[in-house]
Amino acid sequence: MLIALALQSNPLSSILKLVIILLVVSFVLYLYFGFALMLLARKTETPGAGLAWLPIGNLFLMCKIARRPGWWTLLLLIPVLNLFFIALIWMSIAEVCGRPAWIGGLAAVPVLGLIAPLYLALLGRSTAPGLTVVSRACKSCGLPIVGAENFCRHCGQTAPTIALGRRTPLGKMALMSAGWTLFSVILIGGFGWFLFFRGLAYTPPERRPPEMPPRLAGTMTEFPVDTNSSTPLVPDDVVAQSEASGGLPPKEQVPQERLPPGLTRDTLSKRTSSLTSVTYKKRKPKKEDETPAIETATGEQVYVCVLRVLPEATNTGQELADLIASATSGARSTIRVQSPNGGVYVGSKIKTAQISVYVLEKQGADVLTLVYAPTPEAEDEAARLAGNVGNGEGLNDYPEFRESVWVLPQAAPGGLVLQEITTRSRAEMGAGEIESARTDDPDAQRWLEYIKQLIPERAISGRYRDASRREWEVVVYDYASTRKAWNTWFFVSWT
Known part of the structure; x- marks a missing residue:
């Protein structure tokens, strides 16, 4: 395989710039999702909207907005599997907001996943049509909670989270979530192959002698x-x-x-x-x-x-x-x-x-x-x-x-x-000396091994x-x- 290289004069400066850009982008995305989750929590009468700004806590809040068990937060931490549950939870959130479930599934799709949360937060309805609120009782005094209120009128305790009386069957929603997950994996894999591994399919062209005097x-x-x-x-x-x-x-x-x-x-x-x-x-x-x-x-x-x-x-x-x-x-x-x-x-x-x-x-x-x-x-x-x-x-x-x-x-x-x-x-470029070099410092030896790969x-x-x-x-x-x-x-x- 043949490659032409042009080394930059200061690679450390380029690495630092890349790290700064990644940190800034990550911070902006964190603020964006925190803002969207906070709006969704308030719109759906979900207690604890402040959790939207806390790591892990924002995942727990997502489960609560979707009216799903809080222990699903652990499933969101498992690579690959979390794509399935992200789609499932956001489909549930879309249903709570009175929007088609498939809109929430877009949250698991790269790029489109940035649009779905803000769309539901701004355009989702507070009460989903066709869904009834299950009657609630105060866990402290046992008296019924009025409507969609967040606190008990009698003792002032926080009311239980609103639950929806009629929902899409979980099995059907899981099938839809699996479809979105498969689509996302194919999309990410295809993009990754194009960006990083396309060069591995290299086929050298038919070569001719270069023009020379x-x-x-x-x-x-x-x-x-x-x-x-x-x-x-x-x-x-x-x-x-x-x-x-x-x-x-x-x-x-x-x-x-x-x-x-x-x-x-x-x-x-x-x-x-x-x-x-x-x-x-x-x-x-x-x-x-x-x-x-x-x-x-x-x-x-x-x-x-x-x-x-x-x-x-x-x-x-x-x-x-x-x-x-x-x-x-x-x-x-x-x-x-x-x-x-x-x-x-x-x-x-x-x-x-x-x-x-x-x-x-x-x-x-x-x-x-x-x-x-x-x-x-x-x-x-x-x-x-x-x-x-x-x-x-x-x-x-x-x-x-x-x-x-x-x-x-x-x-x-x-x-x-x-x-x-x-x-x-390779020998004339000094590979022999590098390959025979040994050091007791593990870090230095690791760098030597990496340098060998570059020759x-x-x-x-x-x-x-x-x-x-x-x-x-x-x-x-x-x-x-x-x-x-x-x-x-x-x-x-x-x-």
Whole structure:
């Protein structure tokens, strides 16, 4: 799953603003429902209207206004089940106010639930037509209460709550409440899926190679395609740079460790107009129901660099080979490679007890390839890659390359020219150090675990330049799963 992120400069400030907004909205809603319940209590002659402003007490008052048992308050505290009883109680309140029961059921529906309480409080009738008030007697003196009075005329005690003599059967009302509850659950679930989980149904589009300068694109096709079918080497950690006027862009330099001894970035920048450097790593054997992964061990890594030589930089291959041989004091031999596509590559092999370097110039072209094995363990792999230069479509033949670099825009907006491509693996971004880090502080360890989830499998960046030579950059993070990508996007978008 691929996501592009733009981190804000002060996430704590954004979190604080969000908390303040939620507190203000919650306070306004609390006042709104308190006011509506107080009006309903007075309209329906229900004692204790002041409970409308107290937590839990307002739920108890709702039950009393609806003429339902007070212990139903406990049921309103149970998640999901409370939706059913909210609809049931507000349907009862609507009936007490002389309105159709279904209007009260709207209280369980998001958004509409804000309208129903105030509607009943303002437009509901004090005495429901067709409903008779059950005769009441004072609990203190036993004398009858007159009409809908709240106090006994004889002893002054509070009169029992008014009860309705004829009501919709509870079973029928429960069925209606269940219908409203089901509707609310479907509505909330659908909205939640659309808002939070829609991204989990991600289907990647068909990808095409990004538009890039021809000289830079030409370096991509010169890379060797490993012919080892069991554990092939695959490209990872790409750095591609182009500068039409000569010289490498300073924004993202090729790591010095990828260059053979005797060569520096400055040495190459004086002789080349474009350069692409790739680290070849072993692909792990694929297990059943598992996506092939790339080994992170450095023992058998091979660094391959393809350069487009400037027209005035003649004899570049010979000069680079001389610099490497002088710095390493290695044995030097001549090598010639004939690719299946017809290209002929001639150059030198420099070998010591620790490293092997191949410097190959393509005959009749301005292409120069460096194959560098930094350890003895990678010597055989480097020899195989050197013998396979130009044997296919280069990096474009690898799914790992297409799934990373090809996420960049196929066609850049008018005037923008791609100058640089960089991909970084999880290991190169420091995931290994974080994953091995341990602390005795539980809170710090918990944060470390969370940070691990934020590190993508790969980061891909493309740097563009417009006609005024102003630079633009796009960064894409590639995660192992849609869930991880969505969690990161949700975290960043809310901070």
